[in-house]
Amino acid sequence: MYIKPLEIPRHILAAQALDVRIPASHLFKEKISKRAANLLSGYKGENAMRYHLQFLPEDDFLIFHYIRLPDEYKHFQIDFLLLSRWFYLIIEVKNIYDNINFDDLGQTYRKIDDNVEVFTNPVEQINLQYRRLLSWLSKYDLPSVPIEKIVVYSRDDTYLRNLNNDKRISDIVMHRDKVLSKVDSFIDKHQTPRISEQQLLDLSWHLLNEHVPEKDGGMDQFNVNYDDLIKGVLCPDCGTVPMQWKSGKWWCDFCGCTSKTAHRQALMDYALLVGEHINNRQARDFLRVGSSYIAKDILQKENFEKIGSTSGRKYRIDLENLFKSRSWKQKARSSHQKSRSSQ
Structure with a gap:
C-alpha cells in the first residue's frame, strides 16, 4: 500500500x-x-x-x-x-x-x-x-x-x-x-x-x-534572477513565446495556434520559480499583457485564493490544481528549443 x-x-x-x-x-x-x-x-x-x-x-x-x-x-x-x-x-x-x-x-x-x-x-x-x-x-x-x-x-x-x-x-x-x-x-x-x-x-x-521536499529548482545554484527569465505565455504547439491575448484567447503569431488556457503553464512556471503569490502588476509583466483588466480577468477566472484589499490584492497560485488540469500533450516542454522569442 x-x-x-x-x-x-x-x-x-x-x-x-x-x-x-x-x-x-x-x-x-x-x-x-x-x-x-x-x-x-x-x-x-x-x-x-x-x-x-x-x-x-x-x-x-x-x-x-x-x-x-x-x-x-x-x-x-x-x-x-x-x-x-x-x-x-x-x-x-x-x-x-x-x-x-x-x-x-x-x-x-x-x-x-x-x-x-x-x-x-x-x-x-x-x-x-x-x-x-x-x-x-x-x-x-x-x-x-x-x-x-x-x-x-x-x-x-x-x-x-x-x-x-x-x-x-x-x-x-x-x-x-x-x-x-x-x-x-x-x-x-x-x-x-x-x-x-x-x-x-x-x-x-x-x-x-x-520529510523535507527539496524546493530548489536551480535558480540559486546557477545565480539566476527574475530578470534573466524569458517572460510570456508559451505556445503549447510550437513553443513560440510570447503568445498574444486577443478576443479572450491566446494567439500564436508563428503557427496560428489558439488557446484559452495556455497561461496556466506560465503561472505554474511563475509559482515554481518566483513564488506562489502574484499581484496584477506581476501577472501583467510575466504573462506579457498590457491591460490590468485582462490580467485581473485571467487571475479571477482561475478561482485563486485572494489575499488583501483591492489595491494591494495578491492571488495564491494553486499549483496543485494547475498541475492536475494541464495537458500532458504540452509540446512546449519538449520543443522549447524552437522558441522564437528574442533570446
Whole structure:
C-alpha cells in the first residue's frame, strides 16, 4: 500500500520550468538543461518501478516514494522505502541507457566507443543511505528491524557488467524484472515479525512528518534572477513565446495556434520559480499583457485564493490544481528549443 504515492517532485518541475525560461545565451544554459534532463530521467526510472511494485502483497508492505529526511549531515534522500513488520527495504533506482560497468577499483562507468563516463558507485551510495537511515531510526523508541537494500536499473536495455564478479554487486544490483523475486528472497529470509502494526504506523507518521521536499529548482545554484527569465505565455504547439491575448484567447503569431488556457503553464512556471503569490502588476509583466483588466480577468477566472484589499490584492497560485488540469500533450516542454522569442 502506498503511504507516500509516486508523483513528480516539485523541484523537478521547477528545474524543467527554469530550463524552459532561460535563454540559450545564458552562461549556465547547458548546465541548467543537463540538470533538468537528469532529474526528469531519474523520475522516469522511478515511475517505471510502478508496474512491478503493484504486485507486492498490499497488506504486508507500506511504500514510500521519494523520502528526504534531515540528519546531522543535512538531508538524505531515498527513492523508495518499503516497510513491513519483518524487514525494511531501501530501493535506489537508476535510469541509465546502454551499458554500466563495475570494476575491481569500485568504479562505475559507461563506455561508448572511446568515451568513458564515470558515475557514482550505487553500491556505496545505498550503503551510505543505509547508515543514515539506521541513525535516523535510532531516535525513536522502536524495535530493531533488519534493513535490506537493492539498486535497480529501470531500463530493460541497460547492459550490466560485473567485471570482477564481486558478490556484493551481484547481490545488490539488478534489473527491475528481478525485484519481485529478490523481495521474495527477503520474505523467505525474514520470517519473524520484528515490529507491531501500530509501531509500523507510528514510524510511517514520523517519516511523513519529517520529510523535507527539496524546493530548489536551480535558480540559486546557477545565480539566476527574475530578470534573466524569458517572460510570456508559451505556445503549447510550437513553443513560440510570447503568445498574444486577443478576443479572450491566446494567439500564436508563428503557427496560428489558439488557446484559452495556455497561461496556466506560465503561472505554474511563475509559482515554481518566483513564488506562489502574484499581484496584477506581476501577472501583467510575466504573462506579457498590457491591460490590468485582462490580467485581473485571467487571475479571477482561475478561482485563486485572494489575499488583501483591492489595491494591494495578491492571488495564491494553486499549483496543485494547475498541475492536475494541464495537458500532458504540452509540446512546449519538449520543443522549447524552437522558441522564437528574442533570446
